[in-house]
Amino acid sequence: MTDAAFGDRMRQHLGVTKGSTLVSRTLRGAQTAITEIISEAPTGLSEVVAPEEAYMVAFQLRDYLGELWLNGSPHALPPLSANSVSLYDLRNQTQAYLGSDFHCLQFYIPRAGLQAIAEDHGGRLDDTPAAKLYDDVFDPVFHHLGQSLLPSLRNPDAASQIFTDYVALALNTHFATTYAGLRLDIPRASGLLARWQEARAKELLMADLKGETPLQVIAEACGLSASHFARAFRRTTGLPPHRWLMERRLEAAKRLLLTTSLPLADVAEASGYNDLSHFQRSFKSAVGVAPAAWRAEFGQRPLR
Numbered sequence: 509m510t511d512a513a514f515g516d517r518m519r520q521h522l523g524v525t526k527g528s529t530l531v532s533r534t535l536r537g538a539q540t541a542i543t544e545i546i547s548e549a550p551t552g553l554s555e556v557v558a559p560e561e562a563y564m565v566a567f568q569l570r571d572y573l574g575e576l577w578l579n580g581s582p583h584a585l586p587p588l589s590a591n592s593v594s595l596y597d598l599r600n601q602t603q604a605y606l607g608s609d610f611h612c613l614q615f616y617i618p619r620a621g622l623q624a625i626a627e628d629h630g631g632r633l634d635d636t637p638a639a640k641l642y643d644d645v646f647d648p649v650f651h652h653l654g655q656s657l658l659p660s661l662r663n664p665d666a667a668s669q670i671f672t673d674y675v676a677l678a679l680n681t682h683f684a685t686t687y688a689g690l691r692l693d694i695p696r697a698s699g700l701l702a703r704w705q706e707a708r709a710k711e712l713l714m715a716d717l718k719g720e721t722p723l724q725v726i727a728e729a730c731g732l733s734a735s736h737f738a739r740a741f742r743r744t745t746g747l748p749p750h751r752w753l754m755e756r757r758l759e760a761a762k763r764l765l766l767t768t769s770l771p772l773a774d775v776a777e778a779s780g781y782n783d784l785s786h787f788q789r790s791f792k793s794a795v796g797v798a799p800a801a802w803r804a805e806f807g808q809r810p811l812r
Contacts, residue, residue, distance in 0.1 A: 514616040515543030522606060523551035528664045530657065532676030534724045534734035538621030540676040542654075543614045544661040550607050557602040563622075564596045565615040565683065567654040572612070575605040591651055592644045595687055613654045613661075615679055622684045628735040634689025649682045666782035668719035670726075671750040677723065677738055700744040701737075705730040709741060713753050717760060717780025723749065757781065758794055765803040772799055 515529030526546040533539050568588050576585040578600045588594055596602060619633075626633050653675050660667035684690040701709065712726045713719075726749070727737035742748050747755070761779040764770055770778070776787030791799045 514541040515545075515614070518543060518557075518614060519545060521555040521557055522547070522604070523554065528661050530660055530664060530667055530672045530676075532669075532673045533722060534673045534677050534727075535618075535621035535624040535680060536733070538618040538624060539616075540618070540621060540680060541614075541616040542657055542661070542672075542676065542679075543616070544612075544658070545614060546611045547606070548609050550609065552606060554604045554606060557598065559599050559601050561619040562598045563617045563619070563683065563688070564598055565617065565650060565679075566594050566596070567613040567615070567650050568592050568594075569611040569613065570609070572610045573608040574610075575607065577603040577605075586644055588644050591646065593647045593650045594644060613657070615650070615654075615683075617680055617683055619688075621680050622688050622690070624733070625681055625684045625735055626690050628733045629690070631691050633684065634691070647686075649686075650679070653679055653682075663782075666786065668750060668753075670713075670719040670721060670723050670753065673723035673734070674738060674748055674750050677734055681735065699740060701730065701740045705732070705740075706744055709737070709749070710752075713749060714756060717753065717757050718782070719750060719753050719780070753780075754790075758791065761787065761791060761799065762802075765799060766806060775799070 515527065519525060519527055522545065524545060524547040527544045529541055529543040531539055531541050566588075568590050570590050572588040574585055574588075576583045580601065585594075622633055657672070657675055660672060700706075708729050709726055712721060712729060715721075723738065724734045727734045730737055732740065738748060741752070745752050757780045761775055761781070764775045764778060768775075772787065773784045776784050779787070781787035781790065788798055791802070795802055797805075
């Protein structure tokens with residue numbers, strides 16, 4: 509059960525249809541899936557989720573009451589509060605009784621992806637048969653990153669792939685080091701990108717201002733794993749790839765506003781924004797005024 513299929517099958521298991529899924533493939537063939545699941549009423553006993561080599565993290569967006577069975581035996585499940593996370597080892601046969609309405613994000617984390625992170629960091633995972641189940645934990649990393657993904661989940665067709673990939677990589681790394689027993693045997697690499705790697709990465713990013721090129725593709729063009737590339741790019745430029753791309757997108761929009769009379773919708777499209785609304789929101793958030801007002805203040809200017 510991989511990528512978007514996990515989100516589709518979990519909604520089927522839980523008896524709901526509302527929600528969407530984002531997929532990242534940054535970890536050498538292991539797909540991470542992030543799924544928003546919403547039910548306005550209890551759905552009762554779920555179908556059984558067959559065991560597999562993966563974990564699931566549920567980030568609650570509202571309070572939830574339910575029960576849990578692992579390998580056919582009941583497991584005490586306390587009330588889960590909004591903004592808490594609970595972790596599940598999918599190597600166990602899992603079934604749930606959904607006793608209330610619910611709204612959560614589910615993060616599907618294959619063990620193969622965690623192993624790839626361990627190898628990239630020169631470490632190893634804890635190979636205990638089953639991870640401890642953590643219930644109702646507040647985890648600020650899952651909270652922050654989960655909230656940052658909600659706009660993309662609400663509009664998956666407009667989601668930036670490089671942003672999804674970067675967040676998924678961060679989630680996997682955090683899970684590996686915090687919950688999956690990643691042991692680091694050697695210090696993490698502290699190097700920067702070589703000049704040719706930096707130039708190649710920026711070339712690929714600038715060629716796709718929408719951010720649809722997967723992080724893995726850019727990393728491979730630099731001869732690096734996604735994990736090493738993301739870390740080295742941030743150390744080299746001071747920004748993660750998706751943030752660096754957002755700044756270049758804004759620069760492109762400003763240049764067009766200053767030097768052309770293109771309609772705002774055309775400026776948005778040429779600069780890599782999803783649509784006019786996305787452009788206006790992002791521009792005002794970054795600059796403090798709407799693009800039309802900014803253009804009116806500074807006026808059309810000739811190229812230098």
